[in-house]
Amino acid sequence: MPIHRLSRLSDLDAGQWDALLPDAQPFLRHAFLSSLEDSRSVGARTGWRPAHHLLHGDDGRLLAAVPAYVKAHSYGEYVFDWGWAEACERAGIRYYPKLLVGIPFSPVGGARLLGEEGALAELLGVLGEGVEEGIWSGIHVNFTDSRADALIAAQDGWLERLGCQYHWFNRGYRDFQDFLDALASRKRKQLRKEREQVAGQGMDFRWMEGAELSEADWDFVYACYASTYEVRGQAPYLTRTFFSLLAERMPEAIRVVFARRNGRPVAMAFSLVDGETLYGRYWGCLADFDRLHFETCFYQGLEYAMAAGLRRFDAGAQGEHKLIRGFEPVITRSWHRLGHPGLRVAVSDFLAQERVGIRAYAEEARAALPYRQVP
Structure with missing residues (x-):
């Protein structure tokens, strides 16, 4: 053939x-x-x-x-x-x-x-x-x-x-508190403290789907994404055009959460989704904020997965720090x-x-x- x-x-x-x-x-x-x-x-x-x-x-x-x-x-x-x-x-x-x-x-x-x-x-x-x-x-x-x-x-x-990677599995949790209740006391306190530290910096979060994002939004997403490479002196793998093309061709699979301070975005996490899994892909922040990475990339994703009834959250490769946040090997x-x-x-x-x-x-x-x- x-x-x-x-x-x-x-x-x-x-x-x-x-x-x-x-x-x-x-x-x-x-x-x-x-x-x-x-x-x-x-x-x-x-x-x-x-x-x-x-x-x-x-x-x-x-x-x-x-x-x-x-x-x-x-x-x-x-x-x-x-x-x-x-x-x-x-x-x-x-x-x-x-x-x-x-x-x-x-x-x-x-x-x-x-x-x-x-x-x-x-x-x-x-x-x-x-x-x-x-x-x-x-x-x-x-x-x-x-x-x-x-x-x-x-x-x-x-x-x-x-x-070896680290994935989180939804075992029927009703919400984030229900998930916390499944953790040992000391670990539960640690996660709650990290979230409180972020909230204390005046942060709020907004999730958007691909069809909702404007080109200005994508400019911000790309600036955040590229910044994670620039701090290491590397060129980003993806071009700015990639995000616009993907938003045009498969917007239903795109999820972006924006971290905002005083109403202005300061960080983002870009994910893709199918019927059962949230795939965390790219993150970036344009200023330094304590614990914001954990909140934006992990805790927001966990909350989203539970609210959407998704079975799994794949937050990307590597990262032993995911273990203490409930991600399994x-x-x-x-x-x-x-x-x-x-x-x-x-x-x-x-x-x-x-x-x-x-x-x-x-x-x-x-x-x-x-x-x-x-x-």
């Missing part, structure tokens, strides 16, 4: 792509991925060259697809392989370009292999041939769901990597197929040890949760 490599997602009808998606998660939607490309947030200039692989049936129907990018670096992936790349450089082994199957700048688990299982097995085989032929040094499939895990594990040559997976035999053996040995450490850490982290009864 014919396999096509697509360098621009907008060249494919959105309905065909979205028909392959197994759920309503926003990050795989044509609107999200095409907004990244059309805003030039990803592209050859940024080291993210789109190379989506599509498999069509003899009748022309799209049977399977993977969102893929030829990478010239490892920025914006959140599954860190810099050590592998540096080892290759020292040994004179080419590590870039590599092929990444995933969502740029979005460490969110979900579907990565879209479509019919038989067609996907064929598509994975073709991708593997690209490694054997030296087109790219390896394939990396990041933040997979259980279906992709099973499909990839059934094929030879893939290495499994584990990671969750194991994530990625898969790697490497072409160089020596590299493959070395990485395989490393990952075997790392998996043991990750599982042990997740168990230890669960013991640090603030609940009176650990879930």
Whole structure:
């Protein structure tokens, strides 16, 4: 069956792509991925060259697809392989370009292999041939769901990597006080004190959906987002145009909470939502306020999730400070197929040890949760 490599997602009808998606998660939607490309947030200039692989049936129907990018670096992936790349450089082994199957700048688990299982097995085989032929040094499939895990594990040559994130789960809480009542006394007092400190600085908060935001609002959102990179001396991954395109193409999935002082916005947190999960993505503040980050990024999100009846709050990668605020350790997976035999053996040995450490850490982290009864 014919396999096509697509360098621009907008060249494919959105309905065909979205028909392959197994759920309503926003990050795989044509609107999200095409907004990244059309805003030039990803592209050859940024080291993210789109190379989506599509498999069509003899009748022309799209049977399977993977969102893929030829990478010239490892920025914006959140599954860190810099050590592998540096080892290759020292040994004179080419590590870039590599092929990444995933969502740029979005460490969110979900579907990565879209479509019919038989067609996907064929598509994975073709991708593997690209490694054997030296087109790219390896394939990396990041933040997979259980279906992709099973499909990839059934094929030879893939290495499994584990990671750990922190997600909050709604266990039927009526409101924030109901959630606090589930915590141990000392932790409950800490969270309440943090919220009181923010309120004492004269802050109030307003949630808005994508269709409600003006271009002036988006200017403020982007200024806050960009500031989080500027303080580290880095350029932001996303362009200002991305936010306008996303607001035009999928406004129903966008949620932004503005922190205001004396009626004027001073900070924001940008999130996406589907039918069961709130995904906290970007935050920024244009001045320093004590504890405002925790309130804007976590406590406001928890309140929103409870009010909306959402099952889960994924507030982003990393951050052990989430544990004491009720976010539970969750194991994530990625898969790697490497072409160089020596590299493959070395990485395989490393990952075997790392998996043991990750599982042990997740168990230890669960013991640090603030609940009176650990879930």
